[in-house]
Amino acid sequence: MAITIKSEREIQLMRESCKILAKVHDELGKQIKPGMTTMDINRIGDDLIRSFGCVPNFLDYNGYPASICVSVNEEVVHGIPGKRVINEGDIVSLDAGLIYKGYHSDAARTYAVGQVSKEVQQLMDVTKQAFFEGIKMAKAGNHLFDISNAIDDYVSQFGYGIVRELVGHGIGTHLHEDPQIPNFRQARRGPKLMPGMTLAIEPMINMGRADVEWLDDDWTVVAEDGLPSAHYENTILITDGEPEILTLL
Numbered sequence: 068m069a070i071t072i073k074s075e076r077e078i079q080l081m082r083e084s085c086k087i088l089a090k091v092h093d094e095l096g097k098q099i100k101p102g103m104t105t106m107d108i109n110r111i112g113d114d115l116i117r118s119f120g121c122v123p124n125f126l127d128y129n130g131y132p133a134s135i136c137v138s139v140n141e142e143v144v145h146g147i148p149g150k151r152v153i154n155e156g157d158i159v160s161l162d163a164g165l166i167y168k169g170y171h172s173d174a175a176r177t178y179a180v181g182q183v184s185k186e187v188q189q190l191m192d193v194t195k196q197a198f199f200e201g202i203k204m205a206k207a208g209n210h211l212f213d214i215s216n217a218i219d220d221y222v223s224q225f226g227y228g229i230v231r232e233l234v235g236h237g238i239g240t241h242l243h244e245d246p247q248i249p250n251f252r253q254a255r256r257g258p259k260l261m262p263g264m265t266l267a268i269e270p271m272i273n274m275g276r277a278d279v280e281w282l283d284d285d286w287t288v289v290a291e292d293g294l295p296s297a298h299y300e301n302t303i304l305i306t307d308g309e310p311e312i313l314t315l316l
């Protein structure tokens with residue numbers, strides 16, 4: 068599939084979809100508390116998405132059984148909500164997405180629950196900043212892998228492990244469209260960025276080694292060394308100038 072260029076009408080729908088998702092995330096961020104289960108978070112997120120008249124796009128995606136991915140500590144992404152209780156000192160990555168009038172949005176945030184160590188706070192800060200370093204390159208005329216290289220250059224200074232098995236992606240009338248967007252250095256330049264491309268940029272960064280494995284549930288991706296992992300993602304729009312971050316209010 069080729070990279071889709073969205074029309075002005077489609078861009079407007081993407082903006083709406085993403086703005087609603089930003090609101091869902093802001094509310095989830097306020098609600099997350101020690102003592103809740105990961106399933107509680109899923110229920111709140113699912114209700115919020117539907118309260119805006121939207122549909123959760125993760126639910127039933129390739130058989131994924133929930134609306135929000137909730138990944139705790141050493142879980143990297145795609146944690147399946149269940150009975151796990153959120154404790155003080157945990158970090159919790161929430162990945163959510165929705166469909167509004169046929170258009171998908173996708174974003175992730177990692178939250179500290181109560182006090183976390185300086186080291187863990189730095190991991191979260193660097194993961195978020197990696198996104199912003201990446202999108203400094205997200206300009207028409209640059210190449211896609213300029214984004215990947217900028218993320219890698221920034222994160223590597225800290226000695227963290229950049230997850231390689233999962234990558235960012237194009238997004239639009241499908242959750243996952245071309246192109247794939249690695250968070251690590253590429254030998255090639257990749258396709259040229261053009262106005263009207265909508266992309267989900269999502270660094271997944273491990274405190275320790277980059278290696279990950281899948282749990283027996285076939286979804287939950289965990290850091291092999293058991294150390295914490297963070298995730299930060301927004302859907303963006305390539306324009307003639309600075310990129311628009313569609314999933315931030």
Ligand code: MF3
Nearest residue numbers: 125126128131136145162173
């Ligand atoms: N943001 C996630 C991704 O791009 C969405 C996963 S949907 C799921 O991989 F259903 F696979 F969990």
Ligand code: CO
Nearest residue numbers: 173267269300
């Ligand atoms: Co994504």
